[in-house]
Amino acid sequence: MNYYTLPSLVLILAQLWLCTPGMQRKSIKSADQSFTAFRRVKRGWIWEPLFVTEEQITKMPLYVGQLKSDLDKQDGSLQYILTGEGAGSIFIIDEYNGKIYVIQKLDREKKSFYTLRAQVINRNTHLPVEPDSEFIIKVRDINDHEPQFLDGPYVATIPEMSPEGTSVTQVTATDGDDPSYGNSARLLYSLIQGQPYFSVEPKTGVIRMASQMDRETKDQYLVIIQVKDMVGQAGAFSATATVTINLSDINDNAPKFQQRLYYMSVSEEAPVGTTIGRVMAEDSDIGENAAMNYFIEGDSTDVFDIITDNETQEGLILLKKRVDYEAKRRYSVQAKAVNRYIDERFLEEGPFEDTTIVKINVQDADEPPVFTLENYVMEIAEGALSGSLVGVVTAKDPDNDDSPVRYSIVNGMILKRLFSINEHNGTIITTKPLDREIAAWHNITVTATETRNPEKISEVNVYIQVLNVNDHEPEFPKYYETFVCENTFSGQVNAVTLDSCPNPPANSEHQCSG
Structure with missing residues (x-):
C-alpha cells in the first residue's frame, strides 16, 4: 500500500462515517477498527x-x-x-x-x-x-520529615544486678518519608547519654544492660537515645528521646546492727512486759527485702524477750521475768536480726543475719521489808496474864542498806485491846487475859515499815489460837423439876460443859460455844 494515499483514505472514511445511517455506521466503524488493528500491530x-x-x-x-x-x-x-x-x-x-x-x-x-x-x-x-x-x-520522595518518637516520655524498670545484655525496653521512632525509596526513612538509633551502663541496638532501638548495677549505689538513670534517618548519613534529620530507667530492689544485702555493743538498764521493780530498750539493724534494701525478725539467744531467753517493730524495723527488748538486784545484777544478752525474706540467688554468700551483744544492768530499788514467813500461827493459853508472850514476827529490809524496821498492829480497836507488839523487835504480847469460850482464834494483821522510807510497808497475817484450860464445872443447861412415879424406870439426865472448841475460825470474831 502506498502510504501517501493513507490521509486521503482516512478522509474518505470520515466522510462516509458522517454520512452513513446508524446501522451502516456501526459496520463501517467495525471495519475501520479492524483496519486500524490490522495496520497498528507494531505501533502504539x-x-x-x-x-x-x-x-x-x-x-x-x-x-x-x-x-x-x-x-x-x-x-x-x-x-x-x-x-x-x-x-x-x-x-x-x-x-x-x-x-x-x-x-x-x-x-x-x-x-x-x-x-x-x-x-x-x-x-x-x-x-x-x-x-x-x-x-x-x-x-x-525526598527527606523532608524528621523522625519522631511517638510514645515518649519513656519509663522502664528493671531489677538491680541484672546480667549484662538484659533487655530493658524498646524505643520506636517513625518517619513520614517513603520507606521503600532511598534512605529517607531508614532509621538508626544511638546512645547519647547512658554509657557505660546501657547500650542500644542501632536498628531496633532495644535498650540493654551494659553492666550490672547496684540499686543501693544509684536507683535511677536518665538515658538519652538519638535516632537519625538516612542511616545517619550527611544531611540526615534526627530526634531524641529520654528514657527514665529505675532499678527495682532485690534482697542482696544482709541486715547489720548499728552497734556491736548496747548498754541498757532495768529496775528490779519493773513489771513483766516493760520495754527495756531498742536495738536497730540496718538493711540497705527496701520494702519486704528489708523486713527482719529479731531473736534472743543464749541463757537469758527466760528473762528477756525481743519483738520486731514493723514500722521502724527496730527490735524492742522486753522484760519477760522479774529481776532481782540482790540475786543478779548484770545480764549479757545476744540479739540476732534475720531477714524475713531470703533471695535464693544469694544464699551462697552466707546467712542474711547479724548479731549484737546487749549488756543489761539491774538497778537496785528500795524494796519494802520482807517477813520471814508468809503468815504466822501462834498459841496462847486462855486466861494467861496480861503481858504474856504470844510470839514474834520478823521482817528484814532486802536492800543493801538494811534499813531498820518498825512493827505495828493495824486491826480494829477490839484486837488492839487484846494484843500489842513491840515496834522494834516484833514481839507480840497479850494486854488482857483471853477467854477461849468467847473467841478460840484471833486473826491480826502486822505491818513492817522501813524507818528510812515510811512508804515501804509490808503486811503479814498472824493467826493466834487460844488454848483451852479446864476452868468450868459441868452444869445442866436448864433447871429440871423431877417427879418419881411408882412403877417407873430410872432415867438419865445429860449435862454439858463449855470446855470444848472447834478448829480455827475463818475470822477473828468467831465465838466458841458448847
Whole structure:
C-alpha cells in the first residue's frame, strides 16, 4: 500500500462515517477498527515511567516526561490530550509533542501518585490516532520529615544486678518519608547519654544492660537515645528521646546492727512486759527485702524477750521475768536480726543475719521489808496474864542498806485491846487475859515499815489460837423439876460443859460455844 494515499483514505472514511445511517455506521466503524488493528500491530504509545520529585519550588513548569505515539511524524498533525487526576491544575501537556510538566509543589506524604489518561487525535479529523491509555505519575520522595518518637516520655524498670545484655525496653521512632525509596526513612538509633551502663541496638532501638548495677549505689538513670534517618548519613534529620530507667530492689544485702555493743538498764521493780530498750539493724534494701525478725539467744531467753517493730524495723527488748538486784545484777544478752525474706540467688554468700551483744544492768530499788514467813500461827493459853508472850514476827529490809524496821498492829480497836507488839523487835504480847469460850482464834494483821522510807510497808497475817484450860464445872443447861412415879424406870439426865472448841475460825470474831 502506498502510504501517501493513507490521509486521503482516512478522509474518505470520515466522510462516509458522517454520512452513513446508524446501522451502516456501526459496520463501517467495525471495519475501520479492524483496519486500524490490522495496520497498528507494531505501533502504539511510547513513554518511560514518569516521576516527579516532591517539594520542588519553581516559577517555571518542571518537565516530568513525554508521551509519544509512534505515528507522530512531528509535523504538528497530531494533538495530545491529558485527562485524569490533576490534569490542567497540577499537570499540563504540550499538545504538539506530548511533553508533560508539573506546575505545583507536590507532597508525597499527602499523595504519592496520580492516575491520568492520555489521548492523541488527528487535528484535522479529530479522530483518535491512539486508544486512550492510563498511566501513573509517581511522586518521588525526598527527606523532608524528621523522625519522631511517638510514645515518649519513656519509663522502664528493671531489677538491680541484672546480667549484662538484659533487655530493658524498646524505643520506636517513625518517619513520614517513603520507606521503600532511598534512605529517607531508614532509621538508626544511638546512645547519647547512658554509657557505660546501657547500650542500644542501632536498628531496633532495644535498650540493654551494659553492666550490672547496684540499686543501693544509684536507683535511677536518665538515658538519652538519638535516632537519625538516612542511616545517619550527611544531611540526615534526627530526634531524641529520654528514657527514665529505675532499678527495682532485690534482697542482696544482709541486715547489720548499728552497734556491736548496747548498754541498757532495768529496775528490779519493773513489771513483766516493760520495754527495756531498742536495738536497730540496718538493711540497705527496701520494702519486704528489708523486713527482719529479731531473736534472743543464749541463757537469758527466760528473762528477756525481743519483738520486731514493723514500722521502724527496730527490735524492742522486753522484760519477760522479774529481776532481782540482790540475786543478779548484770545480764549479757545476744540479739540476732534475720531477714524475713531470703533471695535464693544469694544464699551462697552466707546467712542474711547479724548479731549484737546487749549488756543489761539491774538497778537496785528500795524494796519494802520482807517477813520471814508468809503468815504466822501462834498459841496462847486462855486466861494467861496480861503481858504474856504470844510470839514474834520478823521482817528484814532486802536492800543493801538494811534499813531498820518498825512493827505495828493495824486491826480494829477490839484486837488492839487484846494484843500489842513491840515496834522494834516484833514481839507480840497479850494486854488482857483471853477467854477461849468467847473467841478460840484471833486473826491480826502486822505491818513492817522501813524507818528510812515510811512508804515501804509490808503486811503479814498472824493467826493466834487460844488454848483451852479446864476452868468450868459441868452444869445442866436448864433447871429440871423431877417427879418419881411408882412403877417407873430410872432415867438419865445429860449435862454439858463449855470446855470444848472447834478448829480455827475463818475470822477473828468467831465465838466458841458448847
